C-alpha cells in the first residue's frame with residue numbers, strides 16, 4: 001500500500017515571520033506552494049526551498065484552490081483581497097491574520113457574497129513552533145471548506161475546529177492571549193519586586209515557574225468547574241482574606257520603590273466583590289464581576 005500523503009497546491013500570501021514559517025512547513029510536507037509578498041525579496045528563502053513565486057497577488061490567488069493569508073491586520077487583508085474577489089471565487093481563503101471576531105464575521109459575509117469559502121484562524125504558536133510540538137491553530141467559519149483542507153492545514157500545526165461562526169477562532173484566540181497577558185504581567189511584577197532587593201532573576205526563576213504552573217493547574221480547571229456549577233464558595237482562599245492581605249503587597253511594593261499599578265484594578269475588584277457580598281467566594285467569582293461592568 002502507498003502511504004505517501006496526498007499533496008495539494010497551496011498559496012501563501014504574506015511572508016512575514018509567520019507567513020514564511022507557514023509556507024516553509026507546507027513545502028516540507030511536500031505541498032506545491034506558491035508564495036507572494038508585497039516586498040518581493042521575502043520570497044527568496046522560500047523559493048530556495050522549492051516554492052513558486054507569484055508576480056502579482058492575483059497570480060498567487062489563482063495558483064491554488066486553497067489560499068492562506070497571513071498579514072499584519074485585517075485592514076491589510078481587506079485592502080489586498082477585496083479587489084481579487086473574482087479570482088478568489090470558488091476557492092477557499094484561510095485567513096490566519098490576528099483580528100477581532102467582528103472583523104472575521106465581516107470578512108466571512110464579504111466572502112459569502114462573492115462565492116468564496118472563508119475560514120478564519122487563530123495561530124496559537126510563534127513562528128519557531130510551527131509544525132512542531134505544542135503548536136495549534138483554531139479554525140472557524142465554513143466547515144465544509146475546513147474539512148476539505150484540514151489534512152493540508154495539519155502540516156502547519158494541530159488543528160482545532162471551534163465552530164461555524166467565523167468570529168469564534170478570533171474570540172478563542174483573544175481569550176487565550178488574555179490569560180497569557182494576565183500571567184505575563186504577574187510574572188513581570190514578581191521579578192520587579194524580588195529584583196528590587198537584588199535577588200538575581202535566574203535564582204528566582206525556578207521557584208516562580210513551579211509556583212505559577214502549580215497554581216495554574218489548580219486555577220484553570222477549578223474556575224471552569226465553579227462557572228459551570230455556579231458554586232464559587234471556597235475552602236482554599238476566599239476574597240475577603242485576599243482583600244485583607246492586599247496591603248502586605250502594596251506596602252512592600254511602596255517600601256521597595258516598585259510600582260503597584262497592577263494592584264489598583266485588583267484592589268478595586270476585590271473591594272467590589274466583598275461589597276457585593278461575595279467575600280466567602282474564591283477568585284472564580286471574579287468572572288461574574290468582569291462579565292458585568294461596574295454599575
Ligand code: FVH
Nearest residue numbers: 014015016017018019038039071072076097098123126127
Ligand atoms: N509572529 C508571531 O509570533 C505571531 C504569532 C501568532 C499570530 N501572529 C499574527 O500573524 C500575523 C502576521 O504576523 P508576522 O509575525 O508574520 O508579522 P510580520 O513579520 O510583521 O509580517 C507582516 C506581513 O504582512 C504584510 N503586509 C502588511 N500590510 C500589508 C498590505 N497592506 N498589503 C500586503 N501585505 C501586507 C507584510 O508585507 P511586507 O511588509 O513584507 O511587504 C508582511 O508580509 C499578524 O496578524 C500577527 O498578529 C503572529
